[in-house]
């Protein structure tokens with residue numbers, strides 16, 4: 223049964239939700255409206271005057287090969303982050319779900335990265351993979367793999383994917399572990415008696431029962447990778463070398479703040495906003511009502 | 516050849532010894548029912564036989580083959596769980612076919628076996644449904660079907676009916692019995708239910724704190740309980756157990772001054788030996804010349820009446836009477852000697868006349 227508390231009248235309820243509404247308005251609705259407004263305008267080169275240009279900014283955007291490239295790049299980045307974080311988290315959760323010594327310690331350690339600030343985690347990865355002073359980076363160079371993410375765009379992309387995925391692994395791990403533990407033990411035992419072992423048991427029994435969790439995390443991770451990785455990506459290499467790690471969120475910032483092209487930057491953020499709304503709608507539509515684990 | 520043989524089977528979890536040495540032999544095709552209070556290790560015993568737990572000591576032989584160290588899948592057994600443990604994402608057909616598929620049976624063979632089992636259980640119309648679209652009784656049947664298709668050497672049942680309502684339980688009980696008789700598969704059946712215990716098995720094993728206390732036919736267990744634990748556990752309402760002392764050269768028992776004759780029986784024990792006199796509630800006879808017991812509670816059960824009588828602080832006595840028997844402030848009763856059980860007060864073990 224749902225418990226409801228009824229407040230009398232209309233004034234009190236309104237007052238109670240007012241702070242939340244104010245916050246939403248000041249930090250979300252107002253900037254969003256601003257963005258929509260400036261996405262329809264263009265400033266002159268000196269920032270002295272603005273004129274209304276309709277959807278011209280958007281038209282320019284989708285005719286700009288650089289922007290289209292950024293979309294493709296972001297897709298690769300999102301797919302990479304989602305695949306790595308879901309894959310690794312699932313593997314770790316399956317391992318953590320078995321009866322092993324020091325399980326509690328192991329689990330706690332796996333949840334930690336989630337509490338590390340994004341920029342911090344990026345620095346950690348940079349330190350590890352720095353071509354000269356990084357433990358892993360220097361090692362790669364020593365064994366003859368020319369590693370320098372500051373020169374090689376593919377390597378840079380690999381590194382930002384790892385850095386961004388690392389944090390999300392913790393989050394996914396918690397959900398996967400909860401999901402695994404929600405599978406009745408007797409079902410696994412029935413499968414054991416039926417003779418299903420190892421990977422086959424995982425594929426035919428455990429994974430299907432875990433699919434609701436997988437779908438949920440897929441959406442959450444995509445949203446995270448697409449919109450919530452600015453700090454990580456920026457801290458690793460500022461979108462470089464060249465534009466090789468410039469994802470859409472980074473481009474909004476670089477075009478708008480660094481290059482002061484407010485019109486285009488606003489149009490980009492409106493596009494992103496639509497993206498978020500679509501993903502959230504998908505999540506609510508298909509997953510919102512169902513139990514997650 | 517023995518269907519199942521357990522030799523000195525022990526199991527400890529950490530410091531706790533849950534099973535303290537179980538020896539057991541089941542004939543091929545025999546059905547043994549295991550009863551005992553909650554926590555006495557029934558499920559643990561079943562799980563050891565299934566291979567879901569590893570014994571601390573002892574051996575398990577199925578059909579003459581030592582399976583103690585084998586994986587569950589190599590033991591040729593099937594288990595029916597209390598919560599059915601059906602695979603929720605598979606249809607009824609897939610649930611039954613899963614084990615066969617893993618064994619690599621050809622598709623046509625699987626189809627034939629599943630069809631045969633579902634016909635036997637009346638599941639034909641439900642093969643495409645998912646478990647969540649089934650009623651409790653139907654799920655139970657699917658769980659049975661999953662066990663049957665495997666053609667196992669041994670069936671293991673862990674309280675398979677306890678999630679069903681009373682009426683369905685009676686029906687399924689009959690079905691399980693018929694199926695087992697028909698398929699002649701050696702079976703171990705764990706239950707809490709008195710009626711299941713009495714009606715389902717060829718033999719009955721009563722467990723108490725990890726130790727088997729009596730293994731015999733249900734009738735024998737009921738009529739000649741091996742000790743006071745079994746006497747109190749089997750039968751509902753429980754047997755009256757009244758402490759007393761032996762007297763008159765082992766031919767009578769004195770209960771707080773009242774003497775109860777033992778008929779023609781004579782026990783070769785010294786007078787004054789501490790005993791416990793047992794008599795089932797339905798055997799206590801109303802008798803105007805008997806000792807008077809004040810009535811404390813009367814329970815009208817429809818087809819019969821239960822009377823709880825006794826004196827505060829002293830032993831209580833339960834009577835089971837046909838309806839319409841007159842019940843006042845007190846009842847006068849006597850104990851017919853042919854229905855009396857005698858146990859040693861120190862050891863709790865059954866005493867037999869010389």
Ligand SMILES: Nc1ncnc2c1ncn2[C@@H]1O[C@H](COP(=O)(O)OP(=O)(O)OP(=O)(O)O)[C@@H](O)[C@H]1O
Pocket residue numbers: 528533551552553554555556557558559560707
């Ligand atoms: N995996 C385990 N680890 C530790 N103790 C356990 C484990 N499994 C069972 N036990 C203990 O063993 C004892 C017997 O458990 P078991 O499940 O065999 O009882 P049972 O006779 O089946 O009881 P019930 O009638 O309630 O099902 C219990 O005290 C239980 O706490």
Ligand SMILES: [Mg+2]
Pocket residue numbers: 557558559673
């Ligand atoms: Mg049990």
